[in-house]
Amino acid sequence: MSKEVKDMFASIAPKYDTANSILSLGIHHVWRNKTVELSGAKKGYRVLDCATGTGDLALAFKNTVGDSGYVLGTDFCTEMMETAPAKSAKKRLHVDFEVADAMNLQYDDDSFDIASISFGIRNVDNPIIALSEMARVVKSGGTIVVLEFGQPNGLFGSFYSWYSTYIIPYIGGILTGNADAYRYLPKTAAIFPCREEFTDLMLKTGSIESATFYSLTFGIAFLYIGKVK
Numbered sequence: 001m002s003k004e005v006k007d008m009f010a011s012i013a014p015k016y017d018t019a020n021s022i023l024s025l026g027i028h029h030v031w032r033n034k035t036v037e038l039s040g041a042k043k044g045y046r047v048l049d050c051a052t053g054t055g056d057l058a059l060a061f062k063n064t065v066g067d068s069g070y071v072l073g074t075d076f077c078t079e080m081m082e083t084a085p086a087k088s089a090k091k092r093l094h095v096d097f098e099v100a101d102a103m104n105l106q107y108d109d110d111s112f113d114i115a116s117i118s119f120g121i122r123n124v125d126n127p128i129i130a131l132s133e134m135a136r137v138v139k140s141g142g143t144i145v146v147l148e149f150g151q152p153n154g155l156f157g158s159f160y161s162w163y164s165t166y167i168i169p170y171i172g173g174i175l176t177g178n179a180d181a182y183r184y185l186p187k188t189a190a191i192f193p194c195r196e197e198f199t200d201l202m203l204k205t206g207s208i209e210s211a212t213f214y215s216l217t218f219g220i221a222f223l224y225i226g227k228v229k
């Protein structure tokens with residue numbers, strides 16, 4: 001599974017940012033800023049962003065933790081991180097980028113204040129293992145932040161279901177040449193644990209003592225915040 005996921009992201013990597021901005025009408029930047037705000041990140045914090053992709057969340061964190069803080073963006077797909085250092089240099093926000101599997105992090109216990117993952121937890125083979133690894137490298141009292149697609153309800157939910165089933169693969173296919181990757185997105189988001197189901201999953205790690213969630217843009221995305229024991 002992880003080999004197919006890695007290959008799929010490698011194939012869409014060069015156009016990933018363009019597709020993100022068009023398909024979300026730029027709203028993903030608002031979600032990322034909200035994620036940083038609600039994470040409680042402060043100047044001087046050390047942040048690990050897992051499954052960082054092209055690095056947008058890592059850069060948003062760096063903007064907040066400042067020069068006295070440190071942000072490390074990691075992903076298991078080298079191609080996805082290819083544009084990240086140039087983006088970091090252009091924005092004058094120094095972030096390090098490194099290859100790492102979220103399910104087997106090569107970092108010491110208690111070495112970060114926050115570990116984050118945006119639109120990545122749905123893609124890892126075992127989310128509980130990844131969340132446990134993230135909690136392991138975060139200090140006691142620190143924070144795990146997860147941003148992930150959800151399942152909007154009601155009339156808006158019906159519209160979003162139509163948009164994600166037909167429009168996202170169509171436009172994603174034109175932009176990246178891989179419509180299947182953009183069929184995978186709504187298919188996996190529709191069945192991935194959402195709301196309390198996901199906070200329960202966080203608590204199942206045994207290393208996260210409390211977890212809460214926030215709905216973003218009518219439930220298109222959810223932000224989960226966990227406190228490490």
Ligand SMILES: C[S@@+](CC[C@H](N)C(=O)[O-])C[C@H]1O[C@@H](n2cnc3c(N)ncnc32)[C@H](O)[C@@H]1O
Nearest residue numbers: 051052053075076077080101102118119120123
């Ligand atoms: C939808 S992209 C999200 C990228 C970025 N975080 C964002 O918000 O745009 C999902 C990312 O998860 C990464 N990924 C999936 N499984 C992973 C794993 N086990 N370890 C590290 N990265 C993983 C993929 O390579 C891909 O870059």
